[in-house]
Amino acid sequence: MANSTNGKGTAAGSTPRCIALVGPFGSGKTSLLEALLARTDKLARQGTVTDGNTVGDASPEARSHGMSVEVNVADTEYLGDRFVFVDCPGSVEFLSEMDGALSGVDMAVVVAEDDERKVPALQLILKALEARAIPRVLFLNKIDKSSRRVRDVLTVLQPASEVPLVLRQIPIWEDSQATGFIDLALERAHVYHEKEPSTEIDMSDEDRTREHEARFTMLEHLADHDDDLMEALLEDIAPDRDLVFSDLVKEMQDGLICPVFFGSADHGNGVSRLLKALRHEAPFVDTLSNRILDDNSRAALQVIKTLHTQHGGKISIARVLEGQVSDGDSLFRNGRDEVKVSGLFSVFGQTASKIATAGKGDLVALGRLEHVETGDLLSHDEGAFTGLNSPEPRSPALATAIEAVQRKDEVRLSAALAKLAEEDPSLSISQNQTTAETLLKGQGEMHLRVAQERLAGKYGLDVSAHTPHIPYAETIRARTKVRGRHKKQSGGHGQFGDVVLEISPLPRGEGIQFSDTITGGVVPKQYIPSVRDGALDALGRGTFGFPVVDVAICLTDGSYHSVDSSDQAFKMAGALAIREGLPDCKPVLLEPIHKVVIACPNDATARVNAIVSARRGQLLGFDARPSWPGWDEVQALLPEAEIGDLIIELRSATAGVASYVSEFDHMAELSGKAAEQALQRSGKQAA
Template sequence: MSEIDRRRNVAFVGPHHAGKTTLVEALLAQCGAIPRRGSVADGSTVTDHEPEDVAHAQSTTVGFAHGTCDGLDITVVDTPGFVDFHSETHLALAGVDAAIVVLDADPARVAQTQGLIAAIEARRLPHCFVVNKLDRPGADFEATLAALQAHYGRHVVAEQWPIFARERASDKHSGFHGYVDLAEMRAHLFDDADERASEIPGDTRERAQHARADLLEAMADFDDHLMEELLEGVEPPLDEVERDLCSECAHDQIVPVLVAAGASGAGVSALVRAIERWFPSPADAPMLDAEGRPIAPDPDAPLVATVIKTSIHPQSGKLSVVRVIAGTIRTDTPLTDISQGGEKLRAGGLYRLQGRKHETIGEAGPGTIVAIARLEAVKSGDTLTSNGHKVLLPRVQLDEPSFAIAIKPKERIDEAKLFQMLARIVEEDPSLHLDRAEVTGELLLLGNGEQHVAIAVERLSRKYKVDVETAAPQIPYLETITAATEVHSRYKHQTGGHGQFGDVWLRFEPRDRGAGSSFGESIVGGVVPKQFIPAVEKGVREALAHGPNGFPVTDLHVTLFDGQYHDVDSSEQSFKTAAGMGVREALPKCRPVVLEPISRVAVTVPNAYTSTVIAQLTGKRGQILGMAPADEHGCDVVEADVPQVELARYITELRTATQGLGRYRARHERYDPVPGNRAVGPKTAV
C-alpha cells in the first residue's frame, strides 16, 4: 500500500470544552507519539501550546499534531470549540479529509454542534460523532443519541453502545468501562487505554440488539442487498456489514456515533480503528476545485496547496500551515500565491508540526499538512501553486466581525507603531479587523466576540511587549436643531493699534435627516466684504463641531444674511470669531436634540429561538421590521432597527440566549433623535 493510502487527516471539532484536546492527547499517546498524556488543566497538552491556551485552559487557535499507529499516519487538527474562534475551525476544515465531532454526553448541548455540522456538510466531509466524558456522573448516552438523531436524522446512528458497571448502580455512569461494537456484536472492556474482548453483559444485550437493528436499517437505505437480507430475516455476514459501514461513512451517508472518555483514554483505540477503516485517505477522496472538479493527488503534478493557518513569531517570522492537494513541495520549489495576484515566493523551510515543535522535512507530497516558513505576503485561505499554474479553490466564508473595542497605547509608543503590531496580529487571524471609527476617530479592533478580541490583545502584549488600554467604542452621537432662529453677533476688540471688528447676522434652519450641514450667504451691497465670507463659514463650521451637548451638529442650514465691517479693524479672524460666537448663541435657542446612530440588524437563528430573539431586540428599543425563513435549514432571519448603543455586547447576549447559535450582521442605517429622558454624553456614551 502506498504512503498516501496510509495517510489520514482528521479535524477534531465540537462544542466548547467537549474534550477535544484531551481526546487528541489520548490518541497521540495511543500512537506512541508522546510518552504520556498531558492535561489541559496543567497546560501540558501537545495541541493547546499557545500561552493563551494554557492561561485560559482552552483552545484559542487550531493545533496540529501527528502519530503513527500500525503504519497509519494520522495528522490531527485540534480546533477550538468556543464559538468566538470558529473562523479558525472553518479555515482548518479546508485542509482535512474527515471530521470527528466530539460532544458531551448531554442532550442539551447537541444543538451547539449545528454550525459545525453545517460547515462539515457543506464540504461533504465524512464524519462521526464521539459522545465523550461518559465517565462523568449524569452522562446520558441514550438521550444524547436521541437528540443527535432528532437534529440530524436517523442516518446518525450508534455503532458502539456503552457498557456501565452494575456495582455502581447509585452513580451508574461513573462506571463506564467498555462498549459493544454493534457491527461485530462483541463487547470490549477497557483496560487502561487498552481493550480486551468480552461477552456482552446481560443487562446491555437487549439495548445493544435494538441499536444494532437501527444501525443495519440505516445502512440498508444505501445497500439493496443488505435491505433484502434484513427483510428476509437473514443475518448479514460481518465482512459485508463492515464493508458497507466503511463505504457509507466515507461517502458521508452514514454518520456513526462512538463512545469515549478521553480523559482516561477509554474508547481511543477504537477511534483509531474507525479513522483507519471509515475515513478516506487523501487518495480516496480528492479535494475539489471551486467548480467542483476533483484535483488528482498526483505527487508529480504542478503544486496546489491551500493555507489553513498562519502564525507569526516576533523573531522567527511567519509560519503558514498548508494542505498540499497536488504536487510536491520542497524548500526550493518556486511558489506562486495566486490569491495575492501571483506573488512569487520561495519556502524558507518545511516542517511537520507536533504542537509547538517543528520537525524539519525535506519534501511534502499530496495529502500532507505541513508548515512553510517565511512566506511573507501569504494569508490564511490563500492558494499556492508552483510557478504559473492556475487553479481556483473554494473560498472559506468567514463571519463578519460582531464585536469591537477601541484601543490606544498605554504609554510611550506612538499610534503608528501600535497599528503595525496590531496589523501583525490581524494577519494571523483573518477574522480580526482593524478600523478607524468615522466620527470619533478611535482605533478599533473588531472580531467575533468579546473573548476573541480580548485574547488578541493578550497576544499583542505577549508577542510585541506592548500594553494597550481598551474600552468600549464611543457611540458617534450627533446633534441637530428642531427650530429656526436668527442671531446678531458682533466681535469688537480694541487693544491699541489695530482693533478687531466683525459683525454678522446668521439664520439657522433645520434640514432633513441625513442632509448634513450647509452654509450659504445672501449678502447685498457688500455689507460683509466677499473676502471675509469664507472666514465666516470657517467660524460656523468649527463651532458646529461641538454643539450644546458636545456632539457634532448636523442637518441644518446656516445663512449669513447681513452684517457690518470696519475699514481698518475688520479681519478674517474677527469675522471668524464673530461667526463662532453667533453659532454658540443660536444653537441653544433652536431646540437642539441629540441624534443616535441606528443600525439595521439581521439576526440568523434556529427557529426555536426566534421569539426569544424578537423579545431581546424589543428590549433593546429595537423596531422589528420582519422575519423570514433563512437559507439555512430550520433557521429564521429577524430584521430590526436597533440603536447602536444597545448593540455594544449584543453578540454575547445573543449567544447566551441561543446556545451560541445566533449570529447577526449590522449596518449603519440612519440617525434618530434620542428619546426624551435618556442621558447621553461623550463620556457616558458606551
C-alpha cells in the same frame, strides 16, 4: 475493509490523512488528541488539561484559561498509516480558528457528550461541516459519566445534525457503568482497559439480543441509500459483511450519515476503535484536491492558519494537496503573486522542526510568506487556478476601544494589532473618526481578553481598554437668524468680519447645506468660502458638544472693511454666528440606531425578544432561520448605545450560541432621562 488506493491511485498509508477534531467547548477534544497520541506511542504518557501538560492548548493564553484558543497540530502513525490531527477550539468565540482549518482537512471527528445544553453549540459545529461537505464521525465522549442509554443520547443530539446519527457501537453495561462495547459492523464485543487497547470477549445472550436489534437499525439507515441492502433486509437475508463496510464507508464519505462511536478520552477508552475506523474509512487528500485543483497542477498548498512568532517571523501553516514543496521554492499565491518559501517546518504542538521537503498530504509550516493569507492557495503554476475563497470572517459581536499606555508605543501597537488580525480574521481593527478611537472588535469577552493578553505577552505592549464612546450627534428643531461680528484692533491692520446667517433644520439624513443670497457685494465674493469654513468648523461641536447634522446655513447679509477684512476674520465671524445661534434653534440630541438581526434557537426567542425590548429596541418581527431547523432570526431596531454588551446577555440566554449582525440604519432623537444619561456617560456638557 480498507480502500487500497485513493482517487488518483495513491497507495493507502503512503500519504497522511488530515483529521479535524471539533466539537463544543469542554467536550474533550484536547483530551482525545492526547489519548490518540498516547495510544499510537507518539507520547510516552498521556497528559491532562487539568495538569497543563498536553500537546494541545500549550500557549500561555490556553494554559491560563484552561481552554483552546487556537488550532493545535500533531502528527502520528497507526499500523503503518500516517495521520495529522488538527485540534480546533470549541468555544463560539474562537470558531474562526476552525473555519480556517476546515479548508484543508479530509475528515472531522466531532467530539460531543451527553449534555442537552450543548446541543445548540453542536449544531453550530455540524453546520460548518455540512456547509463544506466534510465527512464526519461523532465520538460520544465521557461515556463513563453518562447515565442514559446511548440511543437516548442520540435522540437528544439528532436535531443538531441534518443527516442521521448512526450508532456503530453499543455499550456493555455493568453496574450502570460502560465497561466495554459491541461493534455493530464486526459483531464483536470488547472490554475496556484503562489507557490500554480493549480486548475481545464473548457476548452474553442478553448483549447478543441487544446487538441484533441495534445492528438492524444501523443497516436500515444504510439501506436508505442501497437498494441491494434494502432487498436483503426485506427478504431477511444476512447481508455480506463487505457490503456493510462498503456502505458505511461510502455513505459516511458522501455525507449521507454520521457514524457514532463512543468512549472516554480521559481513560483512553474507545480510542483504538476510533483509530481503526479512521484508518479504514477516512478519505485521502485526493478527495480534497480534486475539488480545488485542475489536472495540470504540479504542486499546491492550501493555507489554513497564519501565525506571527516572536523569533521566526510570519509562519503560514498549509496542507500539501498535490506534488512536493521544498525550502526555497518559488510559489504563486492564488495563481498570481510570486512568493518564496524561506523555511519549511513540520509542526507538533508548539514545536516546529526544520525539514527540507514535504509531500502530498503533509501539513507543514512555511516561513516568511509576507503577503500570503489564511485561505490562499499556493502553487508552482502561475495562473493555473484561483484556489478556494478565504473563509468568510464572522461578524464582530463585541468591541473595545484600545490605546497604548505609553504614547511612544502607538506605532508598535498599530503593527501588533495588524498582526493579530492577520492571525485571526474574526478580529477586526477600525478607526472611529467621530470619537477618535481605535476599536478592536471580536467575538466576545474572552476573545478580546486573549487578544489583549497577546499584545502584552507576545509583543510587550502595555495597553488600556475601555467601552467605546457612542458617536452621538445633534440637530435643531427651529430656525433663527443671527449676526456674527468679529472685530479686533491690535496695532497695524486689524481684523474685521461681519455676517448674518439664517440657520434652519433639514430633514433627517440630509447632512449640512450652505448657500448665500448676497447681493451688492456686502460680503465680497472671495470671503464667502471662509464664512462657510467657519460655520462648518463650529458645527463640529454643537450645544451638547457633539457634531451638528441636518442643518441648512444661508449667508444673507454682512459688511466688510477694505483694510481690516480677511479670510481669517470672516471665518471667525461665521463660526461666531453659529455658536451664538444654535442655542436658539431648539437643539436636540441624536443617537445612532442599528438594524439588528439576531440568530437564536427558537426555544430562546421569547427571551431574546425580552432582552431587545429592555434595551429600548423596536421589535420588527422574527422568522425561521433559513436552513437552520429549530432556529429563529429576530429583527429589531436597536440604539447603538444598547448594542455594546448585547452579545453577553444574548449568549447567557441561549446556552452560549446566539449571534447577531448589525448595520447602521438612521439617527433618532434622544430626549429626557435617556439623553441626560448619554451626556453623563460621554462626559459632555453643553457648549
